[in-house]
Amino acid sequence: MKSSKNKVYPKVSVIIPMFNVEKYIDECICSVLNQTFKNFEVICVDDGCTDNTLNYLTDYKDARIKIVRQPNRGLSGARNTGIRVARGKYIAFLDADDFWDPRKLEKHVYHLDRDYELGVSYCPSLFVDEQSKPLGIGQFPSLKHINAKTILCRNPIGNGSAPVIRKDVLSQIAFNDGKRSWRQYFDENLKQSEDIETWLRIALNTQWKFEGIEEPLTFYRVNASGLSANLTNQFKSWQYAINKNSKKHAWFFEQFGSLAQAYQLRYLSRRALQSRNKFQALKLIHQAIWTNWRILTEEPTRTTLTWCCSLLCILPNKVYSTIERLTMRTIGLLQKRTTA
Template structure:
């Protein structure tokens, strides 16, 4: 581990929202404290935990860990509290059930320092299960030449534990609304799809620059209950989030709206496949193709893969798992786009 002189003002503020994550918090915090880059503060926001999360967290005696307690306001509300209290030049988001590779911060800070025009630095993510076992699949996004259409259609950031963001970029899109007195960054009216809404807001209103680094440095936890959650509700939440900006960017939505919906439906089809919901998977991929056939021409490999995986999910689980991992590795490495 590289030794750094810790200044009174940290370079990076790591924001960790927490809600009943006693099972995961040790893995998460250890992945932060073991970083090769050490000039950071950790802001852990207790969003109304009712389990032993705080007891586990208080076992860590590192002075850089700050705990803020609040009544439950959801993921966006916890992140916003953390961001408002952050002192760093960069904001690194980490959900409490995920964790990082030891050199994640070092590589992102180097990336941002080398490229002052970049506002959001992100990386590929590897999927793990409840026991931290890698599933052999992940998100391998496009890394460069990211525009608002790419954000809308493909969400290259991928998940909320992947990005490291310039604090100044977040300040440009901060807002107040009529129902809350505090400054918001992530929209607290959204309980799902808050990430894509934020990235789209940054891209559309500030022309923020997004760029990725090739190494997979984030471990994103996937569990059966999350995969099998109401897919229609997830789709509706996505529509609600992105439609916030339809009126102010009508031409953009006319050009990209149906294509973005098709990609979102294809992503949800993949979620259905992973939870072995074959009927939903087939329905969603067909709906995606009928919504905008361009997904078949823009990404023929991944679109065909999703349809084939929906069919092969009828196989015994052991055979299906082996086929999916092989296919995802092959197509993921050749296309370099997020799984979905």
């Protein structure tokens, strides 16, 4: 990719926010450097690291790696900094505790290059544990015919390491909040649910298309600390992210808001199950069905499985864990079959 002054720019800018990730950064960086597609830059945003993360980066003698330092501003702030300095036509996000299949950039670049209406390309993700061991489950979302309702209710992108986005898309939805001197792409007031808010802003305010590719090319790490996070705060953050766009698009949220809330409560019920907070899981799944019973008709199998797992909370942990693994694998198989 060349500018008008014949400077050669990378086609893809890979943005890696970093905050105390010394345990994972090598695997993350290597998964980028081992890509079959080579025309990229790697922007590592030091978001106020206090551990040895930066010392690990000094071992890499690759001119494509750039380190940008800033005081801690959170994930949204680190991504925003990376976007502002990015030179690529396409922006790929990779959280520092996740990693990629070597073919990821090649597949997404091809996907975006052949469809000029496509703004956001994403893929399914496979879950791994803290030792990078596959868990046998993952996210296998819908891939085509994605609209704002799909994004609000089901968030097909799934996680922040899955999408590759045209930089023009992000420029189109940038905003100033009056509190900061810089333009934002991800809302820095959000510490959670910043992804869904950004994808929804794109879907509601632009004509760009969202579409996925079939291969699972992202490895998403399920951290024990993440599973035990405060689910009440997660739900409040999600509500704030959704409400941010509700005034401008009132008709849309009146039609789909309660359904999206039901899906979010069901998701949090599964998170509660994974962190062994079984009674909260039972409460959340009943709250989800009460909020909007349409989750029973739109996704009867997955909703029923979540409900059944919650009811089994009285079983011994060993028995329950076996049933949970079988259930999650069943859900994964159902996701693969329904992927379009």
